[in-house]
Amino acid sequence: MALSATVHTFTVQVADVDRGVYADLSLRLARHPSETAEFMVTRLLAYCLEYRDGIAFSDGGVSSTDEPAVLVRDSTGRITGWIEVGAPDAERVHRGSKLAEYTAIYTHRDPAKVLAQLTGKRIHRAEDIPLFGFDREMVAAAAAAIDRRNTATLSVTERQVFLEFNGANLTTPVLEFRLG
Known part of the structure; x- marks a missing residue:
């Protein structure tokens, strides 16, 4: 018998001072049985850090082979943002x-290993694609605090994330690397 996804709800207040984005979000994330808690936290962080009109979690989530973890569409439905999470293969990127006109990767893994996996591969506009990484201990601490219903306040100042997550106060720099 196949296991079904577990739905988690997140109420998130976002204050991204760096981009001038302020929002109150009510999100539902379906966690696929093969998805780690760290991957789900990274999906949530990617969504919040990329938040703009038209953003959505992809329908297939972690199990989708045709879409990234997070998509941004314009008012016509055209994909304008392709945001991968984890360690995607070069073909997907x-x-x-x-x-899409904008592509990014967010990872909870060792960024050097993700970069090594993509280096030398054929990737369209590789030099324009950022790879963002977080402190792995912070992601693990947030993953340990996940519940079915979650509340968070996420603030970003000078590429430093301050996250109050279900009562835990966490912080991480947003490390940026380039594929090309």
Whole structure:
């Protein structure tokens, strides 16, 4: 018998001073049985740090082979943002970069290993694609605090994330690398 996804709800107040984005979000994330808690936290962080009109979690989530973890669409439905999470393969990043005007990767893994996996591979506009990483201990602490219903306040100042997550106060720099 196949296991079904577990739905988690998140109420998040976002104050991204760096981008001038302030929002109160009510989100539902379906966690696939094969998805780690760290991956889900990174999906949530990517969504909040990329938040803009038209953003959404992809329908297939972690199990989707045709879409990234997070998509941004314009009012016509055209994909304008392709945001991968984890350690995507080069073919997915290449396809996303050709399809969308903006592509990014957020990882909870060792960024050097993710970069090494993508280096030398054919990726459209690789030099324009940022790879963002977080402190792995912070992501693990947030993952340990996940419940079915979650509340968070996320503030970003000078690429430093301050996260109050279900009563835990966490912080991490947003480390940025380039594929090309």
